[in-house]
Structures are given as C-alpha cells and as structure tokens.
Amino acid sequence: MANRLPLEGIRILDMGQFWAAPNAGRAWADAGAEVIKVESCRRPDPLRIQARKIYPDNDPGGEHGDHWNRSGMVNERNRSKLSLALDLSHPKGRDLFIELAKQSDAVSQNYSLGVMDRLGIGWDVLHKANPKLVMVSIMSQGLTGPESSYVSYGQNLEQLGGISYTSGYPDDEKSSVGFALPDPIGGATAAFALIAALRHREETGEGLHIDLSQREAATLIIGDAIVEYSLTGQVPPRIGNHEPGSNPSECYPCEGEDEWIAISISNDAEWLRLCEAMERVNLGSDNRFATIVGRMRNRDAVDELIGEWTARFEKMELFKLLQSHHITAGAITNPRELFQDPHLRERGFWEQVEDYSCGTQEYYGRPMHLSENPYGTRTPTPKLGQHNYEILGGLLSLSNSEIDQLTNEGVIGTEPILTAEGGMARRAS
Amino acid sequence: MSGPLDGLTIVEGGHGIPAAYCTQIMGVLGANVIKIEPPEGDETRRLGPFPNDAPDRESSALFLYLNRNKRSVTLDLDTPSGQDLFRSIVKRADAVVENFAPGYCDERNISYAALSDEHDSLVMSSITPFGQNGPYRDWHATEMTLFAIGGLMNIVGDINREPLKFGGSPALHVAGINSFTATMLAMHLAETAGIGQHVDVSVLEGLGASHFQDLVDYEYHRTVIRRGDMRTPIPTSDGFISFQVQAHVYNDFRRLILGPDAADDDRDAASAIQAQQSGEMDLEILTWSLEKTKLEAYRLGQEAHVPAAYLADMSDIMASPQLQAREFFVEIEHPKAGTLTYPGFPAKLTGSDCRFEPAPLLGQHTHEVISEFTDLSAAEIGELQAAGVL
Numbered sequence: 054m055a056n057r058l059p060l061e062g063i064r065i066l067d068m069g070q071f072w073a074a075p076n077a078g079r080a081w082a083d084a085g086a087e088v089i090k091v092e093s094c095r096r097p098d099p100l101r102i103q104a105r106k107i108y109p110d111n112d113p114g115g116e117h118g119d120h121w122n123r124s125g126m127v128n129e130r131n132r133s134k135l136s137l138a139l140d141l142s143h144p145k146g147r148d149l150f151i152e153l154a155k156q157s158d159a160v161s162q163n164y165s166l167g168v169m170d171r172l173g174i175g176w177d178v179l180h181k182a183n184p185k186l187v188m189v190s191i192m193s194q195g196l197t198g199p200e201s202s203y204v205s206y207g208q209n210l211e212q213l214g215g216i217s218y219t220s221g222y223p224d225d226e227k228s229s230v231g232f233a234l235p236d237p238i239g240g241a242t243a244a245f246a247l248i249a250a251l252r253h254r255e256e257t258g259e260g261l262h263i264d265l266s267q268r269e270a271a272t273l274i275i276g277d278a279i280v281e282y283s284l285t286g287q288v289p290p291r292i293g294n295h296e297p298g299s300n301p302s303e304c305y306p307c308e309g310e311d312e313w314i315a316i317s318i319s320n321d322a323e324w325l326r327l328c329e330a331m332e333r334v335n336l337g338s339d340n341r342f343a344t345i346v347g348r349m350r351n352r353d354a355v356d357e358l359i360g361e362w363t364a365r366f367e368k369m370e371l372f373k374l375l376q377s378h379h380i381t382a383g384a385i386t387n388p389r390e391l392f393q394d395p396h397l398r399e400r401g402f403w404e405q406v407e408d409y410s411c412g413t414q415e416y417y418g419r420p421m422h423l424s425e426n427p428y429g430t431r432t433p434t435p436k437l438g439q440h441n442y443e444i445l446g447g448l449l450s451l452s453n454s455e456i457d458q459l460t461n462e463g464v465i466g467t468e469p470i471l472t473a474e475g476g477m478a479r480r481a482s
Numbered sequence: 483m484s485g486p487l488d489g490l491t492i493v494e495g496g497h498g499i500p501a502a503y504c505t506q507i508m509g510v511l512g513a514n515v516i517k518i519e520p521p522e523g524d525e526t527r528r529l530g531p532f533p534n535d536a537p538d539r540e541s542s543a544l545f546l547y548l549n550r551n552k553r554s555v556t557l558d559l560d561t562p563s564g565q566d567l568f569r570s571i572v573k574r575a576d577a578v579v580e581n582f583a584p585g586y587c588d589e590r591n592i593s594y595a596a597l598s599d600e601h602d603s604l605v606m607s608s609i610t611p612f613g614q615n616g617p618y619r620d621w622h623a624t625e626m627t628l629f630a631i632g633g634l635m636n637i638v639g640d641i642n643r644e645p646l647k648f649g650g651s652p653a654l655h656v657a658g659i660n661s662f663t664a665t666m667l668a669m670h671l672a673e674t675a676g677i678g679q680h681v682d683v684s685v686l687e688g689l690g691a692s693h694f695q696d697l698v699d700y701e702y703h704r705t706v707i708r709r710g711d712m713r714t715p716i717p718t719s720d721g722f723i724s725f726q727v728q729a730h731v732y733n734d735f736r737r738l739i740l741g742p743d744a745a746d747d748d749r750d751a752a753s754a755i756q757a758q759q760s761g762e763m764d765l766e767i768l769t770w771s772l773e774k775t776k777l778e779a780y781r782l783g784q785e786a787h788v789p790a791a792y793l794a795d796m797s798d799i800m801a802s803p804q805l806q807a808r809e810f811f812v813e814i815e816h817p818k819a820g821t822l823t824y825p826g827f828p829a830k831l832t833g834s835d836c837r838f839e840p841a842p843l844l845g846q847h848t849h850e851v852i853s854e855f856t857d858l859s860a861a862e863i864g865e866l867q868a869a870g871v872l
Contacts, residue, residue: 057675059667072694084667103729107695111703125698195830198807203784206726207694209791212715213802218795219649222640227722229715229793230638234652237692241656245663246829249511252666253486253834261832269810269828272799275650276825279811281543282796283823285531289796294647296626297529304635304644311708313645315630372631376621383627385645388700388707391633391690396618402687414701420657420687421664422613424594425679426671 058085058428063251064157066091066150067134070098072207072233073267074163074191075130076240081247082133083419083428089157089444090131090435091150093140094466097437100126102469109411121469122410122436129416131434132406137445138438138466141172145464150174152449155183158254159247163191166202176262186260187250191243195266205268207233214271219278223293238274239267300348304385305360307368313385314368316359316375321345323380330378331362404430409439438467485512485835490669493518493572494552495559496581497525499651500609500685502548503658504579504665509551510827510836516575516851517552518568520559521870523844524549533819539844540818546841547824550814553847556872563871565590570856572597576672577605577665584610584619594680603672606680607665609657613684623685625651632689637696640712656692657685713759715793716767721776726789727755738786739763739770816840848872 063086067078075090075098082088092098106113107125114120137153140146151174154160160179162169169175169190179186190196193205208231211217216235221228246263254260272279281289296302299317307314318324321344328337336342336358341351348355363371368384375382386394392415397403404418418429445451445459459465490513494505502517502524509515517524526548527539539545555571558564569592572578578597580587587593587608594606608614611623626647629635639646661683671677696707715722727735729751735758737744747754771779776792783790792798799805800823810828815821817840827836852863852872866872 057671057677059670080663107698107702109702125702126695129698189829194804195808197830198804200784200804204787204789205791206789208724209726209789212724212791212793215794215796215799216648216650216652218793220638220646222643222646227714227717228640228712229722229724230646230648231710231713232634232638232648233694234648234692236694238652238656238659241659241663242828245507245659245666246831248663248666248670249486250831250834252670253484253831256486256488257484257833259833261834263829263831265829266808266810267828269805269808269825272805272810273825273828274652274655277544277547278650278796279799279825280547280822281531282800284533284541284543284819287531291649294626294644296624296647299624302624302626304630304646306644311641313630313635315627315635315645315647317624317626319624376618379622381622381624381627383623383630385630385635386633387636388633388693388696389704391697392700394631396612396616397687397690400613400616400684400687402690411702416701417691417693417697418687420660420684420691422682423664423668423679424681425677426668 056426059423059426060084060086063087063159065089065159065161066153066157068160068162068164069191070163071100072130072236073239074161074243076237077189077191077243077247078134078161079130079132080240080244083430085428088134089153089440090134090136091141092136092138092437093142093146094138094438094463094468094470095140095142097121097138097469098127098131100124101437102471109414117410119410119436119468125411128408128411128414128434132416133431134435135440135444136435136438137441140464141174143462143464145459145462147173149445149449149464151178151182153444154179154186156448157183157186158251159187159189161189161191161243161247165204166192166196180260180262184260185254185258187247187254187263188260189243189247189250189263189265191239191265191267193266194268196264207236210235210268210271213268215275215278216271219275219289219291221291221293223291235267235271239265239270242270300345301352301355301359303356305356305363307363307366307371307384309367312368314363314371314375315383315385317381318348319381324348326378327359327375327380330375330380331359406430406433408433409436436467437469438465441465441467485837486831487511487513490514490577491516491575493575493578494580495568495578498581499526499548499654500657500661501579501581502526503655504607504609504661505552506548506550507658507662510838512837515552516571516847517549517554517842518559518571519554519556519844521556521845523556527844538818540816546816546819546822549841550824551837551839552842553851554842554845555848555851556845558871559590559592561871563866563869565592567852567856567866567871568592569597569600571851572604573601574855577607577669579607579609579661579665581609584614598678601678603676603678605665605668605672605678607661607668607683608680609661609683609685611685613687614682625653628653628685628689632686633693633696634689637707637709639709641709642711645709653685653689656688657683660688716771718771718774718776718779722793723771723776723779723783724791724793725783727758729755731788734786735788738783738788739766812838814838814840818843845872
C-alpha cells in the first residue's frame with residue numbers, strides 16, 4: 054500500500070511570503086497537503102527578486118535567464134508546493150481566487166493589515182464563499198490593537214517580544230542579538246495552529262479564522278520569564294551563556310580563529326569527569342572548584358583554566374573527547390561543518406533536491422519523523438507560475454484558450470513585472 | 483464554545499521543557515492532559531526564583547507556566563507496579579508525548595513497541611536532543627550545546643567576542659511546537675485510518691531547520707557566514723530602539739530623522755543604506771532619538787512606515803498597550819502560588835475558546851485519574867500509595 058500522507062486530500066492556498074509564512078506552507082505541503090503558492094507577476098514573493106539575493110555560484114543568470122527561479126531564499130522554503138502566479142489586483146484574478154477558495158480547505162496569508170480586504174478577498178468574503186474554509190492570518194502583531202498596522206521583520210519582533218533583552222552579554226546592556234528567531238517560531242506556530250483548526254472544523258463543520266500575532270508567539274517562547282516577573286516583580290538579569298543550574302557554562306576558545314566549544318557542567322560529578330578529561334585530577338579536590346558554590350564564586354578562574362586547556366584542541370576532536378567522558382559539550386558549528394555532521398548525515402536530515410533552475414541542491418529536512426507514514430520534500434520549489442494551466446484547467450475547468458487569454462491580459466504569467474524600486478512589498482515576514 | 487482538541491487524551495512523561503510545553507499548548511486548545519511525574523516531581527519544580535526566596539515545589543515560575551491545564555499523577559516508573567499503571571492509563575489515551583532519555587522507556591517496558599501492543603492506533607511522540615538513532619543519540623546536551631551544534635551560535639553574538647546563546651530555552655520550546663504538529667498529524671491518521679505510530683522529534687534538527695540564510699549561502703556558493711559586529715541599538719531618553727531600513731523605505735527614514743522637507747537621496751538605495759549603516763547619519767539619528775522615549779520613537783518610526791522596534795524587557799512587555807488591547811495576558815489563580823499573570827495564546831480562533839487552568843499540585847490527581855483509567859478499587863489504590871508507587 055502506498056504511503057498515506059497525513060494531510061492528503063487537504064488543499065491550501067498559500068499567499069505567504071518571506072520566511073515565516075512560506076515555512077508554514079512547506080510544513081503542510083511536505084505532510085501531503087496540496088499547497089498552492091499564490092503569487093503574482095506584479096508582486097512575487099519578495100525573496101525571489103529583492104532582499105538577500107542568493108544564487109547558485111553567485112550567478113543570477115542560469116540556463117534560461119530566470120533569476121527569480123534561482124533564489125536560494127525561496128527555493129529553500131517553498132518545496133512540495135505548486136505555483137500559481139495570479140494578479141489579485143485584477144478583477145478577474147480576484148474572482149478566480151475566490152473560485153479556488155471555494156474548492157480549498159484553507160488560506161494562509163501574511164500581508165500587512167488590510168491588504169486582503171483591499172484586494173476584495175478578506176475573511177468576510179472568503180467565509181461567505183466557503184463557510185468551511187479555515188484561514189490563518191500570520192500577522193506581525195495580530196489583526197487588532199493600536200499597533201496592528203505596524204510593519205516588522207523578525208529582528209523587530211525579537212526586540213518587541215523580549216527575546217533580545219534576555220539574550221545579550223551580561224556586561225553590556227546595549228548588546229542586542231540580531232537574528233530573527235520570531236520567524237521560524239511564527240512559522241512553526243502557524244503550522245500547528247492551522248492543523249489544530251482543521252480538526253476543529255472536522256468536529257464542528259464550521260470554518261474559522263486564526264488571527265496570529267508573531268510578536269505574541271515570540272513572547273510565548275520565553276513565557277516563564279513573564280510568570281517570573283509576575284511572581285517576583287524583578288526584571289531578571291541577563292545571563293549570557295550561563296545556563297541555570299550549570300557551573301561552569303560558557304563558550305571556550307579552541308585552536309584556530311573564531312573556533313569555540315560550549316561546555317555546560319551540571320553537577321560536581323560532571324566537574325570531576327571534566328578534571329579527568331583535562332588530566333588535572335588534582336583540581337577535583339581543589340576546594341575553590343569542587344563544589345557548585347566554589348565554581349560560582351571563582352567563575353573567572355574556572356573559565357580561564359578551562360579556556361587555556363580547550364585552546365590547545367581542534368574543536369571537533371574536543372567535542373568527541375568530552376562526550377566520550379560523558380561531559381555536556383558542543384562545538385560551535387558553521388554551515389560547512391553542519392552539512393558534514395555525521396549524526397545529521399546518518400539521520401538523513403538533509404534532503405537532496407533536483408531544483409528546476411538550480412541543479413542539485415541540499416536543504417534542511419524535517420525535524421520530526423513518523424515511523425509508519427514518513428514525509429518530507431516531495432517536489433522542488435516550483436517556478437513562478439509553473440502550474441497556472443494545471444490549476445486553472447484542473448480545478449476551475451478553464452480551457453487552454455481561456456487560460457491563454459488570461460495570460461495575454463496579464464492576469465497570470467510566469468515572469469515578474471519589475472516595477473521601480475519602492476513599488477514592491479511594504480511588508481515583512 | 484469548545485476547543486479544537488476537545489476529546490483528545492494525552493499522556494505526558496519526562497522532565498523539563500519540550501514535552502511539557504507541547505502538551506501545555508494542547509491543554510490550552512482543549513486536550514485532556516495527564517502529566518506523569520515521579521514521586522519527587524518534575525525537575526522543573528525545583529527551579530527558582532521562588533516567592534520570598536523560599537523553595538517550594540508548587541511555585542516554580544517555569545513549572546507553573548509549562549503545566550497549565552494538566553492533571554498530575556505521580557508514578558514510580560522504576561517499579562513494575564508503576565509501569566503497569568502507566569500502560570493502563572496509556573491504553574485509554576490517544577497519544578503519549580514524552581522526553582525521557584533514549585532507551586529509558588525500553589528498559590521499563592513502556593516503549594512504543596510495548597505500549598502499541600495493547601493499543602493499535604496509539605501515537606507516541608518522543609522528543610530527544612538528537613533523535614532516536616544516529617551516533618550522537620546518547621550524548622549529553624543542554625539548550626546551549628544544542629544551539630552550538632545546530633549552527634545558530636555561530637551567527638549570534640559579536641564577532642569580537644564569544645558566541646552567544648539566546649536567553650531562555652527557545653530550542654527546547656521549538657521542539658515542543660514541532661512535536662505538537664507531528665503528534666497532531668499522526669493522531670489525524672489514527673482517527674481517520676486507525677494507524678498508530680512512533681514520532682521521533684529531534685531538538686537539534688529543529689534548530690537545523692531554523693536558519694535564515696547561512697545554509698543556502700554555503701550550499702549555493704560556498705560562503706561561510708559568521709557573526710558580525712553586533713549592531714548597537716539606538717539610545718533614547720529611556721531605553722533603546724532600532725530600525726530595519728530597507729531600500730523601499732529609505733527616503734521615508736531620511737524624512738523621519740531629517741524632517742519632512744528633506745529631499746530624496748539621489749544615490750542608489752543600496753549604497754545609501756550602506757552609508758547610513760556605516761554611520762553617515764549617526765549624529766542626526768542621535769539628536770532625534772535622545773529627545774524621545776523609546777515608545778515615542780517606535781511609534782514615530784512606524785507611522786513613517788519604517789519597521790521600528792524597542793528593546794523590550796519584561797516590564798515593557800507587560801505594559802504594552804498592544805498586548806493589553808489584545809488581552810494577551812491572563813490571570814490564573816493557583817492554590818499555592820497565588821494569582822499570577824501569564825502569557826495567553828498567540829492566536830485568536832473564531833468560534834473557539836482557549837482554556838487556562840492552573841498547573842496541578844504534585845500528585846493532585848493521582849487518585850482521580852487511576853480510578854478513572856483503571857479498574858482498581860479504592861483499597862488497592864491505597865495499597866499502592868502506601869507502597870510508594872503512587
């Protein structure tokens with residue numbers, strides 16, 4: 054019997070762009086849903102044509118000159134989907150979208166507040182067209198409230214959500230991490246929220262709208278700090294790399310430039326094992342370091358001692374050596390090393406994909422594995438508008454000549470219409 | 483109204499964050515969650531700070547947050563009697579979500595193989611640092627070391643200093659979210675096709691799948707990205723703000739700082755932004771920002787369409803007009819810890835309710851759950867309690 058995928062039979066119109074929302078779409082697509090990435094030639098996913106441009110061998114050209122299909126940022130997170138390039142600002146485009154929504158189970162979108170309504174495809178319209186439809190709006194700050202129209206990127210939400218504050222160097226109040234953790238968090242949150250909502254629909258027969266705030270999703274990840282503040286009235290201090298209950302707990306230098314290993318010692322027995330690994334067993338009975346309190350009070354001395362030792366080792370060798378002594382450690386791994394990591398290789402984490410315009414590339418796979426119904430990338434990220442004919446012909450029964458006509462009118466297409474700078478999206482992940 | 487997960491019974495086992503966070507969300511959305519704790523309690527019960535610095539296993543902020551909406555059953559899984567009760571409870575549940583160390587369940591005859599023997603459509607989700615197989619399976623890990631191995635520490639922090647982990651435990655929470663998704667998908671197959679399965683969730687792989695650009699940078703043109711100089715946020719009269727200035731808002735940003743009459747920059751946007759990032763407008767930005775509070779500067783930036791943010795600490799977050807308007811925070815009364823403020827749920831679902839009940843006291847529901855899920859008499863349960871199994 055063929056492998057049955059968990060979301061087989063579910064159709065989702067995915068208008069997600071940038072990072073968080075397309076990632077959610079990929080979670081559903083990999084799990085078997087028919088996910089149609091809806092973009093338009095006028096307004097493709099901005100990562101196809103602007104922002105960080107990452108092309109194979111730094112060459113935007115490619116065999117067919119279609120640089121918008123060669124963007125690594127898009128190809129990494131839109132796998133297993135179909136592509137429909139439909140101009141939603143055109144009345145015909147809007148009507149076709151509504152017809153598709155009638156035949157779909159869900160719509161996912163992360164436009165700025167009000168865009169869906171202005172396009173004439175807001176929740177009220179779609180819900181009326183298809184009362185069983187589930188829609189998830191993956192907003193920066195939700196659909197309501199005084200800041201709901203504010204625009205953000207992941208780094209903004211990292212600051213607003215409290216993650217940045219808790220994540221600096223303890224000795225530098227200005228230090229602020231600049232990643233964009235709220236993006237993967239927001240995408241993963243949208244992924245599970247829609248799956249939960251689909252179950253709700255099965256139970257009640259009613260469609261529903263999910264108003265998701267990525268700012269709130271970010272704060273939820275450090276929710277215990279809110280409860281702690283409520284409990285103590287104190288804003289907890291920054292602790293850098295110190296893990297509660299671990300002494301020492303820090304990054305130590307290794308051989309080479311900017312090479313490091315993280316070590317986290319959770320009890321006295323583990324400290325003794327570290328002393329053995331360092332071939333300094335006498336330290337195990339040194340009163341300054343033998344106890345947790347001793348190591349807390351002499352933290353600088355402990356760090357110096359360990360750092361002098363780790364600096365003599367290549368980090369990957371040291372990582373293995375420490376783990377062989379049952380010591381909690383991890384090498385700070387760069388992308389090259391991550392792709393080579395023997396554990397992730399053996400687990401089959403990386404997925405090799407024959408991209409349509411980029412040749413063979415490897416991307417991260419899924420962090421969850423079902424024993425009986427395994428799933429992962431099914432098809433490469435589609436080219437812009439690759440499935441226009443298949444979708445409009447198949448789902449809406451339009452004839453080829455009708456679809457040709459839509460192409461001629463610019464309602465659908467396969468190449469971006471590049472407008473002047475500033476004509477593109479005013480909206481972030 | 484009802485919740486999306488009404489009617490599902492989930493058994494949670496293990497210590498710490500990932501499984502507890504996963505099932506906590508399930509409980510908010512309506513699932514009936516039974517938390518199995520060892521007689522001494524989940525280890526997060528020991529984590530402070532505590533009110534008045536008095537350690538109390540019922541008042542750990544982390545525990546209270548992670549275990550809302552659950553019932554607590556204490557079971558000694560090192561005894562055959564405890565293992566047997568675990569199996570009895572699972573027999574009448576839809577899923578088990580656990581983060582015991584690999585091998586722990588096999589040794590106690592509560593592995594997926596053992597449990598599914600008596601329950602065909604059982605879903606069991608096992609969350610571990612490295613997954614259920616592979617050379618690192620049994621290696622030791624914490625949030626920080628996983629961040630290191632997962633390649634994120636390499637790009638977080640200042641290149642002139644040591645790499646940094648994020649505050650809190652986002653890796654472990656994200657693993658909980660991933661487990662939620664996978665468990666729901668598997669339960670969907672169980673409900674519709676009667677298929678049960680074992681779900682293997684790796685915390686490390688959750689981080690591997692959370693990279694923004696550095697993996698593609700390497701894969702597409704062999705460039706290894708490292709941390710940069712940490713950009714210092716902009717000081718205001720009472721804290722810090724920052725802007726994300728992209729090409730399409732660059733001239734809006736100029737007018738925000740230089741005044742409404744400032745002419746458009748005639749350079750191309752990319753070089754203008756690069757010049758601004760290397761300090762070209764720093765003096766003007768400071769002159770503008772230091773006269774404003776962080777909230778004013780944030781609002782003015784956003785009103786000018788420039789993505790702006792302020793560096794929010796916990797007190798700022800609790801006071802946020804946006805979060806308050808959305809009723810993001812909920813008050814929950816707990817018999818020992820009192821009434822505290824918690825974050826709610828980050829999404830509103832039309833026609834559906836979220837549930838926010840306090841975390842359970844240790845073993846609060848042992849008797850109730852054992853009576854509900856097994857055919858043991860009150861006298862037999864009493865014997866098990868006397869023997870220390872419960």
